[in-house]
Amino acid sequence: MSDWSRELLAGLAVLFIGLSKAGFGGGLGMLTTPLCALAFDARVAIGVILPLLCAGDVFSLYHYWRKWDRSNLRYLLPGVVVGVLLGVQLIGNVSDRQLNLAIGILAVSFVLFQFTKERILQAHGVFRPNHALGVPCGIGAGFTSSIAHGAGPVISVFLLPQKLPKEIYVGTTVLIFTWINWIKMPFFIARGIIHADTLRISLFFLPLIPVGVWLGVWLNRRVSEGLFTQLIYWFTLLAGLQLIFNFKWR
Numbered sequence: 001m002s003d004w005s006r007e008l009l010a011g012l013a014v015l016f017i018g019l020s021k022a023g024f025g026g027g028l029g030m031l032t033t034p035l036c037a038l039a040f041d042a043r044v045a046i047g048v049i050l051p052l053l054c055a056g057d058v059f060s061l062y063h064y065w066r067k068w069d070r071s072n073l074r075y076l077l078p079g080v081v082v083g084v085l086l087g088v089q090l091i092g093n094v095s096d097r098q099l100n101l102a103i104g105i106l107a108v109s110f111v112l113f114q115f116t117k118e119r120i121l122q123a124h125g126v127f128r129p130n131h132a133l134g135v136p137c138g139i140g141a142g143f144t145s146s147i148a149h150g151a152g153p154v155i156s157v158f159l160l161p162q163k164l165p166k167e168i169y170v171g172t173t174v175l176i177f178t179w180i181n182w183i184k185m186p187f188f189i190a191r192g193i194i195h196a197d198t199l200r201i202s203l204f205f206l207p208l209i210p211v212g213v214w215l216g217v218w219l220n221r222r223v224s225e226g227l228f229t230q231l232i233y234w235f236t237l238l239a240g241l242q243l244i245f246n247f248k249w250r
Helices: 003-021 028-039 042-063 071-091 096-120 131-148 152-162 166-190 196-205 208-222 225-245
Strands: none
Touching: 003 028, 003 042, 003 196, 003 208, 028 042, 028 096, 028 225, 042 096, 042 166, 042 196, 042 208, 071 131, 071 152, 071 166, 096 131, 096 152, 096 225, 131 152, 131 166, 152 166
16 A cells, blocks of 8 residues: 555544544444545554543533533443553554454444344333443443444444433434543553654644544535435445455456
8 A cells, every 4th residue: 555545544444433433424433444544554553542532532522611411420430441452462463464353343333333233222111320330331432443443333232222412412422432542552662563663653644633523524414314424334334344264356
C-alpha cells in the first residue's frame, strides 16, 4: 500500500472518530480501528487511535455534560479494569497477523450484532443494573476496547435494556467510554503500545477530530442518518473480512 493511500485510510478513520463523537452515524466509531489496521500494523493502529479517542471524548463530554446516569459506572468499572489488563496482556503476546484477525472478528461481530440487536435485547420490563451483569459486561468491554477499541456492543447489551431516555443513554455511553479510554492510557504506555512514534502520528491526525465533529453536527441537520449508518455497517463488514482473510488485491 502506498504512503498516500495509507494516510487517506488513516485520515478517514480519524475523521470518523469526530463524526461519531458528534453523535452521527451510529456505530461509525467501530470502523476506525479496522481502517487504521489496514493502513498500519495493527499494534501501531491501536496505539495511534487511543489518544485521538481521548481527544474526541472531550468534545462529547462538552455536548452531554451531566446528561448521564452515573450509577452505571459503579457496576461496570471494576470489570473494565480487569478486561483492560487481560486485553493489554494479549496484545503483548500475539503476532500482528493474530491481532488483525482479532480486530476483524470483532468488526464482523459488531455488524452482526447491529443487525440482530433488537431481537437479542428484547426484554420484558425495565432491566435494573447490577454487579452480577455489570462486572462481566465490564470485563468484556475492557477487553474488546483494549484490542480493537470496540466495546460498543458490550456496553449496548448493558445499557439498552435499561430503556433510558435517548439523551441520557447517549450521555451515559459517552461517560463510560471516556472512563474506559482513560483507564487504558497508562496500561498502553507501560506496555509500549503508545510511544513517541505513535504519538507523532496521533498529533499529525489530531486536527481531523474537530473537523469530524463539526461535519457530524452539520450532517445531523441535513443527511438521513439511516442510510449513512447502513453504508458504514457494510464498510465495517468489508474491512473486517479483509483483516480476517487478508485478501491480495492486484
